[in-house]
Amino acid sequence: MLCYVADQLDEFGCDGTHRFSKWYQERQAPRATALLERLGRMGAYCDCEIFLNAADAGEDEPQVLPACLGVRRGSTQPCRLWWTERGSAY
Numbered sequence: 001m002l003c004y005v006a007d008q009l010d011e012f013g014c015d016g017t018h019r020f021s022k023w024y025q026e027r028q029a030p031r032a033t034a035l036l037e038r039l040g041r042m043g044a045y046c047d048c049e050i051f052l053n054a055a056d057a058g059e060d061e062p063q064v065l066p067a068c069l070g071v072r073r074g075s076t077q078p079c080r081l082w083w084t085e086r087g088s089a090y
Helices: 002-012 019-028 035-041 047-054
Strands: none
Touching (some): 002 047
16 A cells, blocks of 8 residues: 555645545455554554655665565555554554
8 A cells, every 4th residue: 555655646746635545445455444544543644644654665765666565465554665653554
């Protein structure tokens, strides 16, 4: 999910909502019904805040993200490219 949201933000920008994470959840991970609540608890009240407050690609964050580093299709868990500030899962 993080790689998808990051790609969409790069292309379309943030509008202060969870439009990309919600789209992903509805279409790719419909069983992850508490995703937006979990993101909110981590301080991510919109898509761009996911990367400001909840997740990071490390100190040497690349300008262009490499391909996702492997999670099963439909997972909302971050791949190995990302780590969470609080160490919690999505």
